[in-house]
Amino acid sequence: MxxxxxxxxxxxxxxxxxxxxxxxxxxxxxxxxxxxxxxxxxxxxxxxxxxxxxxxxxxxxxxxxxxxxxxxxxxxxxTPRDLLIKQQLQSKEVSALIDCRELASQIGGFEEVKFVAAEYSFDGTNVGILYSSEAPFSGGRLRSELQKRLRSNIEFRQIGPRDVARILGGQGACGGPRCCSTFLTEFSPISIKMAKAQGVPLTPTEITGMCGRLRCCLIYEYEQYVEARKQLPKKNKLVGTP
Structure with missing residues (x-):
């Protein structure tokens, strides 16, 4: 293009x-x-x-x-032509990701790097490679080889575990589609105190999502629990009833 x-x-x-x-x-x-x-x-x-x-x-x-x-x-x-180009670019993004993984395997040294997705700019001049890794890596040679193959500028962009889960999709622990891949547009800070306030067991399987981080849904009813506890009697306290 x-x-x-x-x-x-x-x-x-x-x-x-x-x-x-x-x-x-x-x-x-x-x-x-x-x-x-x-x-x-x-x-x-x-x-x-x-x-x-x-x-x-x-x-x-x-x-x-x-x-x-x-x-x-x-x-x-x-224009209708623009929308057609958009569809074509989506197909090219799949091929670009496959090429990236293939070249990374040939070059070696990327065992700890997960290449998740590729994103073309609309004019086709830039390709963003989204990856997840716990440590930085040197992608100079990979970038050079990939630029030759795709004939576009290559930019490696690191994303977090939650973004990986959003892109890959799948089912959450509740059995429904993951919130991050259906309706969440931004990630809110989640803390362990949110689970404590709602009486959720603090075992990893109960409070962590598929991304390995605290579940986003812990914030949904947190404020309601906090407000309700202000009005409710403390545990083991004697209360009078009608």
Missing amino acids: SAAPEQIVVAHPSTHVVGVRFQKLGKLYHFDYSDFPQVHNGDYVIVETVRGQQIGQIMGFIEREDNKRSYKPILRPA
Whole structure:
């Protein structure tokens, strides 16, 4: 895929802002839609990011009363051809991940590294390789060989265990689909005191998720338990009843 001509996109103050998401459950990024007031929620648009041009979906409108903050503008609404390119890139991402794992196996030294996913920029000039590893690794040769094979710039991006679980999907301990791969868009800090407040046994199998970290669901009813305990009698306390 040939690279698009370089385009300088300047951010400017705006009160007309949309939230755009690039992945199914990814973070929202804000862009100015003043040049395209006809866009609707759910529409796909082309925007400029630090990793090149990307195609994303509008998830909501944010009307701001002040215009002190600056946002990059939407380049244009996505066309049917853009959506077809998006599908083609998704297929190429699978091939890129396979190539990365294959080259890593040939080069050696990546036994402790888990290559999880590949992400193409919309213009095809950049490929992000998402990996999980407890320790940093030297990927200079792997990057060089992969760039030759894919003919794109390669960027290795380390992700945490929760992000790995989100990408891989699967079932949670409750038997349902993992929260991180169905509706969670951001991870909240989870602490052991949340389990204690709810009377959850502190055995690892009861409080850790498939990612090996404390379960995200421990925060769902935590505040309700804390508030309820303020009104309830202490354990073993005598209480009068009608």
